[in-house]
Amino acid sequence: xxxxxxxxxxxxxxxxxxxxxxxxxxxxxxxxxxxxxxxxxxxxxxxxxxxxxxxxxxxxxxxxxxxxxxxxxxxxxxxxxxxxxxxxxxxxxxxxxxxxxxxxxxxxxxxxxxxxxxxxxxxxxxxxxxxxxxxxxxxxxxxxxxxxxxxxxxxxxxxxxxxxxxxxxxxxxxxxxxxxxxxxxxxxxxxxxxxxxxxxxxxxxxxxxxxxxxxxxxxxxxxxxxxxxxxxxxxxxxxxxxxxxxxxxxxxxxxxxxxxxxxxxxxxxxxxxxxxxxxxxxxxxxxxxxxxxxxxxxxxxxxxxxxxxxxxxxxxxxxxxxxxxxxxxxxxxxxxxxxxxxxxxxxxxxxxxxxxxxxxxxxxxxxxxxxxxxxxxxxxxxxxxxxxxxxxxxxxxxxxxxxxxxxxxxxxxxxxxxxxxxxxxxxx
Ligand code: HSE
Numbered sequence: 001x002x003x004x005x006x007x008x009x010x011x012x013x014x015x016x017x018x019x020x021x022x023x024x025x026x027x028x029x030x031x032x033x034x035x036x037x038x039x040x041x042x043x044x045x046x047x048x049x050x051x052x053x054x055x056x057x058x059x060x061x062x063x064x065x066x067x068x069x070x071x072x073x074x075x076x077x078x079x080x081x082x083x084x085x086x087x088x089x090x091x092x093x094x095x096x097x098x099x100x101x102x103x104x105x106x107x108x109x110x111x112x113x114x115x116x117x118x119x120x121x122x123x124x125x126x127x128x129x130x131x132x133x134x135x136x137x138x139x140x141x142x143x144x145x146x147x148x149x150x151x152x153x154x155x156x157x158x159x160x161x162x163x164x165x166x167x168x169x170x171x172x173x174x175x176x177x178x179x180x181x182x183x184x185x186x187x188x189x190x191x192x193x194x195x196x197x198x199x200x201x202x203x204x205x206x207x208x209x210x211x212x213x214x215x216x217x218x219x220x221x222x223x224x225x226x227x228x229x230x231x232x233x234x235x236x237x238x239x240x241x242x243x244x245x246x247x248x249x250x251x252x253x254x255x256x257x258x259x260x261x262x263x264x265x266x267x268x269x270x271x272x273x274x275x276x277x278x279x280x281x282x283x284x285x286x287x288x289x290x291x292x293x294x295x296x297x298x299x300x301x302x303x304x305x306x307x308x309x310x311x312x313x314x315x316x317x318x319x320x321x322x323x324x325x326x327x328x329x330x331x332x333x334x335x336x337x338x339x340x341x342x343x344x345x346x347x348x349x350x351x352x353x354x355x356x357x358x359x360x361x362x363x364x365x366x367x368x369x370x371x372x373x374x375x376x377x378x379x380x381x382x383x384x385x386x387x388x389x390x391x392x393x394x395x396x397x398x399x400x401x402x403x404x405x406x407x408x409x410x411x412x413x414x415x416x417x418x419x420x421x422x423x424x425x426x427x428x
Contacts, residue, residue, distance in 0.1 A: 002035070002036050003036075004036065004037040004038065004039045005034075005036050005037070005038045005039070005075050005076065005316070005319065005320045006039055006040075006041045006073055006074055006075045006076070007019075007023070007038065007039065007040045007041065007074065007075070007076050007078050007316065008040075008041060008042045008043070008044070008062075008068045008069065008071055008074030008076070008077055008078065008100075009040060009042075009043045009044070009068075009078045009080060010043075010044045010045075010065040010068050010069065010077065010078065010079050010080060010081050010088075010091055011044070011045060011065075011079065011080030011081035011082065012043060012044075012045035012050075012052055012054075012056075012080075013045075013080065014304070014305045014308070015080045015105055015132065015305065015308045015309055015312065016043070016045070016078075016080045017052055017053065017054045017305065018305035018306055018308060018309025018310075018312075019078065019080070019309045019312050019313065019316075020040060020043075020054045020056065021054060021305075021309070022309050022310070022313050023038060023039070023040055023313075024054075024055070030313075030317060030320070033317065033321075034317050034320035034321045035320075035321070036320040036321075038316060038317070038320055040058075040059050041059060041060060041071070041073045041074055042059055042060035042061070042062055042068050042071055042073065042074060043056055043059045043060075043061060043062070043068070044061070044062040044063065044064065044065045044067075044068040048061055048063070060073075065079075065081060065087050065088075065090075065091035066087075066090060066091050066094045068091070069091040069092070069094045069095035069098065069100065070094050070095065070097075070098040074095075074100060075100060075101065076100060076101045076102070076103055076316060076319060077091070077092065077095035077100045077101070077102050077103075078102075078103050078104070078312065078316070079091065079092050079095075079102060079103070079104040079105070079106055079109075080104070080105050080106075080312070081106070082105075082106055082108070082109075083106070083108065083109065084106075084108035084109050084111070084112045084113070085109070085112075085113075088104075088106055088109050089109055089113060092104065092106075092109065092117060092128075093117070093120070096117065096120050096121045096124065096126055096128075099124065099126065100126065101121075101126050101127050101128070101129075101319050102117075102121065102126070102127070102128040102129070103128075103129050103130075103132075103312055103315040103316055103319070104128065104129075104130050104132070104133060105130070105132035105133050105308055105311070105312060106130070106133060107130070107133040107134065107203065107206040107207050107210060108197075108203075108206050110128075110130055110133060110206075110210055110220065110327075111205075111206035111207075111209045111210060111220055111222040112222060114128075114130075114210065114213070114220045114327065114328070115219050115220055115332060115335065117327075118326070118327035118328060118332035119332040119333060121327070122326060122327070122331055122332050122333070127319065127324045127325070127326070127327065128327045129141075129315035129318065129319070129325070129327065130210065130315070130327065131311040131312070131314050131315050132308045132309075132311035132312045132315070133206075133207065133210060134160065134207040134210055134211055135158065135160050135207065135284040135286055135298075135300070135302050136162075136284060136300070136301050136302040136303045136304065136307040136308045136311065137300045137301045137302070137304075137306070137307025137308065137310045137311055138284055138286055138298045138299070138300040138301075138302070138307075138311075139298075139311065139314055140158075140211065140286045140288070140298055141210075141211075141214060142314060143288065143296065143298065144211070144214045144215055144288065144329060145214060145325050145329035146325065148288060148290050148293055148296070149329070150292065151290025151291055151292050151293050152290065152291040153215040153216060153256075153288065153289065153290050153291075154255065154256075154289045154290065154291060155253065155254070155255040155287075155288075155289040156208070156211050156212060156215045156252075156253070156254045156255070156286070156287070156288055156289075157251060157252065157253050157254075157276070157286070157287040157289075157426075157428065158204075158207075158208070158211070158251070158252050158284065158285060158286040158287060159204075159249050159250065159251060159252075159276060159279055159283075159284055159285050160203075160204045160207040160208065160252055160284050160286065160302060161198055161201070161203050161204035161207075161250055161284075161302070162190070162281070162282030162283065162284055162301075162302040162303050163185055163190045163191055163192075163198040163199070163282065164198055164199060164201075164204065164229075164230050164250040165249065165250065165279060165280075165281065165282060165283065165284070166185060166190055166281050166282045167181050167182060167185055167199070167230065168230060168233065168238065168247075168248055168249065168250070169247075169279075169280050169281055170184065170185075170281075171233075171235055171238050172238045172239075172242060172247070175235065176235070177234070177235045178230075178231070178233060178234065178235070182195075182199065190282065196229070199229050199230050199231055200227065200229035200231070201227045201228060201229040201230070201250060201265045201266065202227065202229075204250060204252055204265050205222060205225040205227045205252070205263075205265040206222060207252070208225055208252035208253075208254055208263055208265050209221060209222040209224075209225050209263060210328075211252075211254065211286070212254035212261065212263050213328045213335065214328050214329045215254065215288070216254070216256050216261060216338065217328075217329070217330055217334070217335055217336060218261055218335055218336055218337070218338035219335045219336065219337050219338070220328070221261070221263070221337075221338065221340060224261070224263055224338075224340035225263040225264065225265055226263065226264040226265070226266065226342070226343055227264075227265050227266070228264075228265070228266035228267065229250070229267075230250050230267055232421070233248055233267055234421070236352070236390075237350075237352060237421055237423065240350075240352060240382075240392055241269050241350065241423075242272065244350075244378075244392075244394065245271060245272050245273075246269035246270060246271060246272055246277070246350070246425065247269070247270055247271075247272045247276075247277040247278075248267055248268070248269055248423065249267070249268055249270055249276055249277070249279070250265065250266070250267055251265070251266065251267070251268040251270065251276065251426055252264070252265040253268075253343070253426065255345075256338075257341055257345065259339070259341040259344075260338060260339030260340055260341030261338035261339065261340055261341060262340075262341050262342070262343040262344075262345065263340070263343075264343040266424065267423055268423065268424050268425065268426040269350050269423055269424070269425040269426065270425075270426050270428045271428065274428045275287070275297045275299070275428075276428050277428075279299070282301070282302065282303065283299060283300065283301060283302065284299070284300060284301070284302030285297065285298065285299045286298045287428065342400075342401075343400065344399045344400055344401055345399070346397040346398055346399050347397055347398075347424050347425055347426065347427070348377060348394055348395050348396060348397055348398075348424075348425040349394070349395045349398065349403055349422050349423065349424055349425060350392070350393075350394055350421075350422070350423045350424075350425055351392070351393040351394075351395065351420055351421065351422050352390065352391070352392055352393075352420065352421040353365065353390070353391050353393070353410070353416055353418075353420040353421075354388045354389070354390055354391075354416065354417040354418045355388060355389050355390075355391050355415050355416060355417065356387065356388060356389075356414075356415045356416075356417060357387050357388060357389040358387075358415070360415075361389070361413075361415040362379075362381070362391065364413040364414075364415050365391070365393075365410055365413060365415065365416075366379075368406055368409035368410045368412075368413055369393070369395070369406050369409075369410070371406075371409055372402055372403075372405045372406035372409055373398070373402055374395050374396070374398045374402060374403065374406045375395065375396040375398075376393055376394075376395060376396070377394045377395060377396045378392075378393070378394040379391065379392065379393045379394075380392050388417040388418075394425070400424070403422060407420055407422065
């Protein structure tokens with residue numbers, strides 16, 4: 001039997017304690033599966049006195065994560081603090097410099113510094129693994145880097161922020177407006193400390209950028225992700241979409257096109273009978289499309305103690321087994337800097353507009369769309385409110401550029417009484 005593999009865990013929140021519990025409860029199973037004992041030697045967190053529902057007495061305590069990261073009795077620095085910069089980044093850099101492997105759940109740090117960190121670690125013969133950073137318990141990084149390694153990936157899609165999916169599905173089931181459900185999610189503790197990370201699509205955008213790198217062999221380029229959050233989704237849109245057989249999801253899509261790499265995280269309509277359309281509550285789903293395998297759908301908990309700790313342990317146990325896959329599935333120095341392309345693949349769009357209820361108003365909108373080359377698939381006017389009439393339009397396939405041009409034309413007609421809502425209908 002080889003020497004034990006020694007973990008130093010920085011961050012003892014929900015996920016850190018989840019890892020402690022798995023290591024303690026499944027020690028024999030982990031050793032049987034990896035051929036190596038996995039032990040925790042030291043831990044670090046902001047507060048030593050906090051009650052954590054786990055026995056930490058057997059582990060050395062470090063107040064400073066940098067001290068933990070550089071201890072002689074730590075082989076893997078398990079970074080579960082979070083934050084793109086600051087202590088998490090400093091300690092990760094220190095761990096790599098001190099010759100440690102790193103396992104992290106930190107999507108923000110890797111989305112911004114992943115290339116640099118991976119190059120540094122790999123140059124020194126070490127690995128950084130991040131299964132827990134993307135879609136919680138869903139082993140999507142492993143599926144891409146190992147299970148689908150022989151495929152050219154065509155498209156990666158996913159609902160990867162459970163909080164947003166909770167808010168959108170709860171709005172539909174309760175009929176409550178966005179603001180009320182947002183407050184409910186806050187009370188339930190579902191929101192990140194900065195809620196914009198969730199509802200602004202940033203957290204899910206980080207995850208998409210990481211997956212795109214693994215899927216397409218490109219350098220992580222979070223700045224190139226076109227981001228739109230769910231803050232403007234109204235209960236009216238959810239109702240009208242449902243009426244037409246669609247659900248609204250905060251959907252990430254990454255695909256390599258002839259023009260370059262498209263990455264977008266934005267609200268989309270998806271058919272309500274599709275796997276993505278049926279996704280309820282805080283659950284995540286990732287859809288992968290490869291040239292040989294076709295479509296793979298992965299569904300599971302995107303956050304929480306057990307699921308996220310499960311993903312951390314997957315990385316730890318790979319290292320215990322001697323499996324040392326490069327951070328992004330191939331050596332970091334071989335990742336190419338992809339040309340970023342504006343997402344402009346044609347798709348049908350859902351449009352909701354408030355029009356003045358007077359003769360010719362609808363005709364003016366139809367003309368503005370027609371002038372921009374946009375063909376209408378379906379259109380209906382419903383429930384008059386005062387002097388303005390709500391109108392729903394589903395277009396035939398068009399590009400976002402053409403749509404923006406058409407909406408600018410609609411704005412000049414003088415018949416709109418508010419900003420139109422435009423949401424892409426994604427073929428899934
Ligand atoms: N806030 C995230 C979510 C947690 O709601 O999915 C995991 O990143």
